[in-house]
Amino acid sequence: KAGVTQTPRYLIKTRGQQVTLSCSPISGHRSVSWYQQTPGQGLQFLFEYFSETQRNKGNFPGRFSGRQFSNSRSEMNVSTLELGDSALYLCASSLAGSAEQFFGPGTRLTVL
């Protein structure tokens, strides 16, 4: 069974640009969560989607947004990029009703 896949794996952008990251969950998993990992702040929860609805949101500015499609694939978007948005963005999926979240390899975003 394929794991969680994230594309692209690496991305370099400049300040002010916007970026879209993609996550394909494990087949059958309908819940997708996004996390940001930085050396200073560690791993922080961004948001969680289930059946195309955002169910939970972390403490991030409105520049961070996401969505989920009917096939459970999810995208997150960051607009007006800032240097501090440089991070590893991790996506996790889980079965409905299960507490175990399975993570993808992440997208490493560098903002110059």
Place this chain on the structure above:
Amino acid sequence: AQKVTQAQTEISVVEKEDVTLDCVYETRDTTYYLFWYKQPPSGELVFLIRRNSFDEQNEISGRYSWNFQKSTSSFNFTITASQVVDSAVYFCALSEFYTGANSKLTFGKGITLSVRP
């Protein structure tokens, strides 16, 4: 608010030594989940274990064992006879207990474990 503290930041051991990674948590919830994840250099978080707050049984899986003590709000992880492949960053995490939902994880800062040959 939930909080996870991993006071150790870096640990270095020689292969075959036993090592314990500490985790202390804070929550006002009476029911919750605790987790350990491993992050190798590749970056992917690998799920190791989940523990429900109402199940204080310790668990052993091969060289790995976990000690959950609700009285001290601790969920420590021991690797017996460590190996070089155990070198990674280890995260302890806490989530609320919801049925039918994927709840957000609150992570500790992680412990970098280096196992030298």
